[in-house]
Amino acid sequence: MIFNDDGTLEYTLTRSKRAKHVRLKVTRSKGLEIVVPETFKTKWLPSILEKRTDWIRNAARRLDLPERIEELPPLVPEQIVLPSMGYEYSIQSVPAVTISEKLVDAEKIIRTTTGLLSIETQRAVLLPDVVAESEKVELLRCWLVRCGKEYLPELLEDVSIEVGIPYKKVQIRLQKGRWGSCSSRGTISLNARLMLLPTELLRYILLHELAHVRHPNHSNAYWRYLESLDSKALEYDVSMRDAWKYIPRCFSM
Incomplete structure (x- = not known):
């Protein structure tokens, strides 16, 4: 998910007032993120990345990430397994009216602080299909915390x-x-x-x-x-x- 076909790197560059040094992070959600001081010059970046290429590849492998962007799994999965509970949930994007119709029978009703609504019903988590992926992720995170609690x-x-x-x-x-x-x-x-x-x-x-x-x-x-x-x-x-x-x-x- 980090290397393009031509060998160049995909990354997110973040400037931070608190950063004193260049910091590289590899995560499953963001891929390669580079945090730099506000005064950092981007012309310094190629040499840094060249020196850290092996570290980046190893970090991606440790997280079981594919190297190529096109091999990246979807951000919102089709199913989620909670092994200790012995449950497997399908993740479905549906019209908001479907969620409203099933509210009465829902095992869990999930609301975010911004008012987004989803439900868990019959081993399925229903997400509104009209919202952005980032909002679906927020709903799934709220759902997981609810399960944990x-x-x-x-x-x-x-x-x-x-x-x-x-x-x-x-x-x-x-x-x-x-x-x-x-x-x-x-x-x-x-x-x-x-x-x-x-x-x-x-x-x-x-x-x-x-x-x-x-x-x-x-x-x-x-x-x-x-x-x-x-x-x-x-x-x-x-x-x-x-x-x-x-x-x-x-x-x-």
Whole structure:
């Protein structure tokens, strides 16, 4: 999704007042994004990209991204699987009147802060067909957070009781850079994208954050404790480095 047929790079250039250095990011939703200071001269860019070509290719591979733009999957997928729930949802773009007619039977009614409306019904998420792709993505993200808030706290409570580690409270949102976190006061924050991971990796993250209630850092003692909770903890931790391959583009960071 980054390299054109002639070998040139597709990228988004962002100038930032806060940036002090050139920063390259590869994400599933935006491809290659280059953040530069406001005073940066674009004539400097070719030499930088030439030096970082191998890094860009490797970053794309780690995210399971195709190199060619034409091979990129659609931003809004045809289906979404939530493995831990055992559910598969079809994603359908339909006329707004269809959504209105099915409101009474909807399992979930999703509204964005701007007033966009979609519903979940009979293992399908219905999106209005007249809105832009970016707005459909916003609706799907709201839907995923809703699913996370309904399911993840209950699952965390079950695992908490199982291993005997209490916590204060749990928050669910689309975190920008973490799968989860645990505050010094015992508040666990979970990324709604966990709903898209295989069951064993989701459970690992729950244990990972619960272990931080006992050990607030990643010391050797922490890892020993985590391994006492799950003998495959280190193996799962390595697997999490490539976990973004399970995340559809619409939910990417």
